[in-house]
Amino acid sequence: MTASELVEQVQEQYRGELIAARTSSEVDAWIDVPPADVQQIAGFIMDAWPPVHLSTITGYDNGREIEILYHFVADGVSLNLRAAVPKDVNRIDTITPVVPAAVLYEREIMDLLGVTMVGHPDPRRLSLPEDWPEGDYPLRRDDVEDEEGPEDNG
Amino acid sequence: MAKLSFPVGPQHPALKEPENLRFTVDGELVVDADIRIGYVHRSIERSCSERNYVQDMYLCERVCGICSNAHTLCYAHACETLADVEVPERAQYIRMLMHEFERIHSHMLWLGVAGHEIGFETLFMYVWRDREIIQDILEMVSGSRGHYAMTTLGGVRYDITPEMADRIREGMMALRQRSERYADIATTEATFLKRTSDVGVVSGEVCRNLGAVGPVLRASGVAWDIRTAFPYLKYDTVAWQVRTSELCDVLGRTLVRVLEVIDACDICLQVLDIMPEGDIQARFPRKVPEGEVTARVEAQRGEVIYYIRSDGSDVPARVKIRTPTLANLPVSLEMVRGGQVADIPIAFASIDPCFSCTDRMVVLDDARTGDRRQMTWPELVKLGRER
Amino acid sequence: MLDGLVKWARGKSPWVCHLNCGSCNGCDIEIVAALMPRFDLERFGVLLEGSPRHADVFLATGPVTRQIRDRVVRVYEQAADPKFVVAVGTCGVSGSPFYPGYNVLGGVDAAIPVDMYVPGCPARPDAISYGVLRLLATLDPKAEALVKEIEERYDTEGLVYTPEEMAQQRDQVEGARG
Numbered sequence: 001m002t003a004s005e006l007v008e009q010v011q012e013q014y015r016g017e018l019i020a021a022r023t024s025s026e027v028d029a030w031i032d033v034p035p036a037d038v039q040q041i042a043g044f045i046m047d048a049w050p051p052v053h054l055s056t057i058t059g060y061d062n063g064r065e066i067e068i069l070y071h072f073v074a075d076g077v078s079l080n081l082r083a084a085v086p087k088d089v090n091r092i093d094t095i096t097p098v099v100p101a102a103v104l105y106e107r108e109i110m111d112l113l114g115v116t117m118v119g120h121p122d123p124r125r126l127s128l129p130e131d132w133p134e135g136d137y138p139l140r141r142d143d144v145e146d147e148e149g150p151e152d153n154g
Numbered sequence: 155m156a157k158l159s160f161p162v163g164p165q166h167p168a169l170k171e172p173e174n175l176r177f178t179v180d181g182e183l184v185v186d187a188d189i190r191i192g193y194v195h196r197s198i199e200r201s202c203s204e205r206n207y208v209q210d211m212y213l214c215e216r217v218c219g220i221c222s223n224a225h226t227l228c229y230a231h232a233c234e235t236l237a238d239v240e241v242p243e244r245a246q247y248i249r250m251l252m253h254e255f256e257r258i259h260s261h262m263l264w265l266g267v268a269g270h271e272i273g274f275e276t277l278f279m280y281v282w283r284d285r286e287i288i289q290d291i292l293e294m295v296s297g298s299r300g301h302y303a304m305t306t307l308g309g310v311r312y313d314i315t316p317e318m319a320d321r322i323r324e325g326m327m328a329l330r331q332r333s334e335r336y337a338d339i340a341t342t343e344a345t346f347l348k349r350t351s352d353v354g355v356v357s358g359e360v361c362r363n364l365g366a367v368g369p370v371l372r373a374s375g376v377a378w379d380i381r382t383a384f385p386y387l388k389y390d391t392v393a394w395q396v397r398t399s400e401l402c403d404v405l406g407r408t409l410v411r412v413l414e415v416i417d418a419c420d421i422c423l424q425v426l427d428i429m430p431e432g433d434i435q436a437r438f439p440r441k442v443p444e445g446e447v448t449a450r451v452e453a454q455r456g457e458v459i460y461y462i463r464s465d466g467s468d469v470p471a472r473v474k475i476r477t478p479t480l481a482n483l484p485v486s487l488e489m490v491r492g493g494q495v496a497d498i499p500i501a502f503a504s505i506d507p508c509f510s511c512t513d514r515m516v517v518l519d520d521a522r523t524g525d526r527r528q529m530t531w532p533e534l535v536k537l538g539r540e541r
Numbered sequence: 542m543l544d545g546l547v548k549w550a551r552g553k554s555p556w557v558c559h560l561n562c563g564s565c566n567g568c569d570i571e572i573v574a575a576l577m578p579r580f581d582l583e584r585f586g587v588l589l590e591g592s593p594r595h596a597d598v599f600l601a602t603g604p605v606t607r608q609i610r611d612r613v614v615r616v617y618e619q620a621a622d623p624k625f626v627v628a629v630g631t632c633g634v635s636g637s638p639f640y641p642g643y644n645v646l647g648g649v650d651a652a653i654p655v656d657m658y659v660p661g662c663p664a665r666p667d668a669i670s671y672g673v674l675r676l677l678a679t680l681d682p683k684a685e686a687l688v689k690e691i692e693e694r695y696d697t698e699g700l701v702y703t704p705e706e707m708a709q710q711r712d713q714v715e716g717a718r719g
Binding site for chain 1: 471
Binding site for chain 2: 569571574579604606608638644663665
């Protein structure tokens, strides 16, 4: 399957709900979704093209939001799902019920960026020492103002 | 002559401290397992956003001392995609050589260590002696035995001369022969089989659900390898195959790795014959155009993924790195659950964990008696060998 | 201290203990390689021993991370005197390139006193062996003779640094920074 075909299928399923969808190559797809829908859409992906592999989850502070990027491999396509969490909300549902492999990657984001993964079965620290000060998230950039989104690199 | 007694990994006192590897046991049976990491957290991702793209190559190389070339390769791929730079063909073939050389050195390192974990010291010694062949090749080509600094943005830093090519050929033939011997040992040597067969069993389905990668995944029957899933370099121009095993145990993981060493030798021999003359470096801009990209490579332990976000300057906005050991940690705990305490060292080691992520203090909580035993990794290994 | 010296003089094998403070494993592998048949530190009478309680020399690698610092100190305190520490690898020497980083405190000497510095990234097995020998040479005439032999045959300048030599290096670097 090509990235465009996959994007089309997701768009068909979630007509009007997706924030953005693009491809940057034959095999790279980037889909932006509302944070509230992320567990549902992840579930759809897992069911539509099994077996789906979750490579990792990236957290990125763009100044006003924390972008959570879920990097999947679905039917040969590198599918990057992005949910931008506003900093004043700072929480998003865990996807572990539908993607068990997310368990450690979500812990890392909670630890280094401070976004709560609601419903995570084991929300312990992952990388930082136990006595690391609460509320100190080394990968946050609270001093940065609004950043523009990335341009299409395809 | 004094006896050589060998620890694998760092040392820790048996003091009351936050444990790193915690096992709940019922007698000698492991009922549950948990791991704590973070001891090698060196702030690398944040440091990457504070240094330029050239400096970050140096930094990313040092994420791991055993997979360092794989990291530079993945990082370079990501940057070259962002900057739309095409790497010359000859450089791609040289990168393939380095990629496979590193696979060889790492799998041999692992095989020796695995031998040590089950008390097979002669295997350890022989494999590490043979490993010096690839270490010499790496040093000849790059000037270093580790952190080779061969990859640069846009290509490679050093060329392969015809004299080097001849020495590499000799080395590959020798390693191939030795590896066939190791495959033989792994499949016929009674003590090796006893300690690895049916140990650390996980099905392909469990591997996939938990996000496992690399030889661990392939030894449970799943034929997934980034070199074919997201082709890179020139693997489509040489004859090779993705190695799998249906055994799903430590023995399966051993076989996959030994076969991958043999394949690596064959790949390198082919590359030396077909690589064209030409440049080894393309120009790379100081400022990288705005954008975002993911890049993946099949490192020796499995999938390495980099995500890089560029803001158009000479400093990346974000570099996210996921190493294969992290992807294999959940499945490694499954490997020890339901097994014997004595099998913990070899079962855990079969994922080829980055040393510093693993060994450390081990705690065994007896669910039946409420007893707690604390021991160091070497003590646990010793327990395993005495069985 | 005197008891320790007498022990050395009797030709006791120094027991070496490996300590990873947060390294990438590059140097750890080269330490193991130093004991393998090719470089064979063992023929100099060195024995790699598991327990820190029996250690005479610690081979410490890696930048000291926040999480590991207290453990390193406790391991060091567990060992009986006389004991020595060799900081192996560039990040063991100074923490570089990870220092400064929010979770990195510096090189090995950010946690425990260091008696010999062996830079390199990774440090070579030959340099590690030479560093250990030079340390032992201050106490053991056998080691001292070996060191002399090595220095006659090879150029060893800049391979390893004593604390005094390292302090000089640091002054130079700071001076250059201005």
